[in-house]
Amino acid sequence: MTEIKLMKGNEALAEAAIQAGCDAYFGYPITPQSEVLEYLAREMPKHGRVVMQAESEVASINMVYGAAGSGFRAMTSSSSPGISLMQEGISYIAGAELPCLIVNVNRAGPGLGTIQPGQGDYFQSTKGGGHGDYRMIVLAPASVQEMADHVFLGFDLADKYRNPVLMLSDGAIGQMMEKVAFKPYKKPDIDKSSWATTGKPKTRDRNYITSLHIQPEKMELHNLKLEEKFNQMREHEVRYEEYNTKEAEYLFVAYGLSARICQKAMDIARGKGIKIGLLRPITLFPYPYKRLAELAPQLKMVLSVELNSGQMIEDVRLGVNGKVPVEFFGRLGGMMPTPESIVHHLETLIMARNGN
Amino acid sequence: METNQATDILATNLNTDEYEMVYEKPKTLVDVAMHYCPGCAHSLVHKLIMEVVEEMDIQEQTIGVAPVGCSVFAYDYMNIDMQEAAHGRACAVATAIRRLMPDKYVFTYQGDGDLAAIGIGETIHAINRGENFLIVFMNNAVYGMTSGQMAPTTLPNMWSTTTPCGRDTSFYGEPIKVSELISQLPGAIYVTRQVVNSANGVRRTKKALQNAFKYQKTHKGTCFVEVIGNCPSNWKMTPVECSDFIDDEMIKAYPLGDVKVPK
Structure with a gap:
């Protein structure tokens, strides 16, 4: 049954994460999105999920790497300066082909800027951000409803492509209150046993998560494989x-x-x-x-x-x-x-x- | 003549039935040649960890985290599930793995640049939270992979490519004694410093690793095994000279033994 609530954008996002079956959330306080961490710190343990306030955004994104690498649905959220700190980790996640959701509640910059809404992170979000050749699907919610909807969609797309998905919101969408409907959702059953590090049984080879391919011939093949994935996204995932x-x-x-x-x-x-x-x-x-x-x-x-x-x-x-x-x-x-x-x-x- | 004899001994058509098997490499170690320089301590410590995993029969329950540094390829050698972390972030990666799978054995394997320089923040916070994993800290007082730059653990006056006149402590400070530093944190339950340049040292290191894996099951906190390593290539010494340098210099700066044991 569809459930309708009056919520802040950031809270709708957090609630959607729980309903989307997010196994682990790692975050660090930053205005204007600290409500996400606060909401999940309160609610996640009730569902037996992992939630943690990390020591930095750098730690947060690398915790997401660890969780996603072991096959769990993981996410983090932050605002512009914090997202800048995560860029190296996002590049590693894309390189290692790990599905996860990253949310940027964009504030105005550069530098410490201000805590008010902005869209100055467009280049960072869509043209790379971190180092190396990678892309990620960037979802741009325009309402509290989409702050929730894009969480479900984002996790599903992340799993579909084994690639990070970014939600690029902003301080106004995150802070404003609107009604939001939560429809019943079923987490897709995805077999991650061929790559996730869950402990090596005798019946399969070891799994390892890495973005390192030191021989240029192999690295180029890896790049081409990633590019094929990004082309699939270009072909099938345009939304407007x-x-x-x-x-x-x-x-x-x-x-x-x-x-x-x-x-x-x-x-x-x-x-x-x-x-x-x-x-x-x-x-x-x-x-x-x-x-x-x-x-x-x-x-x-x-x-x-x-x-x-x-x-x-x-x-x-x-x-x-x-x-x-x-x-x-x-x-x-x-x-x-x-x-x-x-x-x-x-x-x-x-x-x-x-x-x- | 000696060369020929050696070739015969290595011959594959040797009739092994005539010999008693006294030692085998652990099955948990992938049977490939390692990329480490001759005389390097990494390969030995890899083997010790994998021996412990085999002897405890926990291959299926163990997940390792490799660093950035010479041991970045640890997953090529350790026949267990592993993740390769970004430089310095192994403890953050291991935190997530262990929190999501609390019944697994998790360890990080990190060098001094990875753990004590760029990753000191993640290290201290993970230990302070008492994360239930093992940190194997390889301290060879130098950046190996990038060819011999100063590490946080480089000894006073020790030469490196970025301290060409020796480490000037008035400029760079004293080396960080990580084991002593992190033993202050209540989350650390077992902190020990070992060395692998002698048979005794190897035995003690293995014992320390066994203890550390076993303590994980108590869910009481973090285990930290520091191993004084070496770096023949970047110390510009032969393996034997390295061993002497460890005995004469390294151990004086980094005293061996348990720094903290479980109550």
Whole structure:
């Protein structure tokens, strides 16, 4: 039966982790996502699961490595500076092909920045972050409901590809309260016995978890194997939502919190007679390039709206491939744009294009 | 003539029925040539750990964690399930493994750079939590894999590639005595320092490893076995000279024996 609750985004995430059968959570306090660790510290032991406040984010991500390497569903969460600390570990996890879920409740940076929401970690999330050739599916929740839904989806995708999955949320989605529905979920039965380190019985060879392939010939084969997996993700895991795109002349592209604000901006602009739609990428990797390419011929202009100085706009431009001008609007430093300010910017751009 | 005799002894068509088997490598050790330099202590300590695992018949219940350093390939030699951790993070990885599978035997195998430099934080916190695993700490006072740089355990005035005039303690401080340091933590139940440059030392080291594996089943805390190793390649010494250096210098700085035993 579906259960409906009023929850903070971070709490919905934590509750979903329990319902998704997360065996172990390791985390370190950082605003604006400490509620995840607090919630799980309270609730996980009731379900006989492992929860631990680690000594650092570096320890957290390596604990996730250990747990995932032994075949358990493991996750961690943090916010931007903490996620930076985890990048080496994430690279190892991708290299060793371990499934796990990592959640970044993005705050504004660089450096210590501020605890207010931001989307400045887009590059870090989608273009690598850690060292070496790897990718991971990046899910961008735009509501408390998706903070929960993406946990179930994220764990399943992690298992499907034996690869880390990142949820890129932000301080507003994490902190705001909305209703959230929890549907019954069944954890898929996945046989990990061929690789997980659970103790070597006489009946099989030893399993070992490593990202090390010291001979370049073997390392290249490993790289190619990983790349094949990333291509499968590009092929099968693109997710997005679109609104009013059918006869749109203009298009907002925005994810997460920005997409929420753009929905309102879209309504205001359409009230003024501007034919604008919204494309909301749900997966930031793989990115909906193809859908943007399909929409490009009908459009006069695309406006990428982000809480950063212009990061996703590079992917939007790759998507439309020069067929239509791509403009940018963003706020920085933890500031959020009002829908009216976005519409005002849109109108100014349209007027400039029309020579007014 | 001597060379020919040696070849005959190694010949595969030797009739073993005529001989009494007095020693075999443990089956828990993969039968391959190790990459370690001649005279290096790592291979011997690998074998001792695997002998203990075989004798206790716990191959199926044992999970090891390899470090970054010369022993990064430990999983190529130890015939058990293993994980290779990021540099310094073996204790964090082992923490998760042991917490999720509390009935297993878990150990980390770490060098002095991995454990005492980049990983000292994870080491101290894991021991302070009293994680129920064994840490095997190989202390050879130098970074082996990266070719001889100063370690936290490098002796005063000892040459390394990054202390070309010897370790200046006014600049880099004194070497860290890890066993003494971590024995202060209530979570550490068994802390001992051993050496493997003599038959007696090897026997004592093996005994220490046996104790440490057995103590894991008491679920009382962390066991820490420090082994004074060597590094012929980076100490620029023959194995025999290494052995003398251990007796003359290393053991003075790092006294042997139990630092802490279970109550």
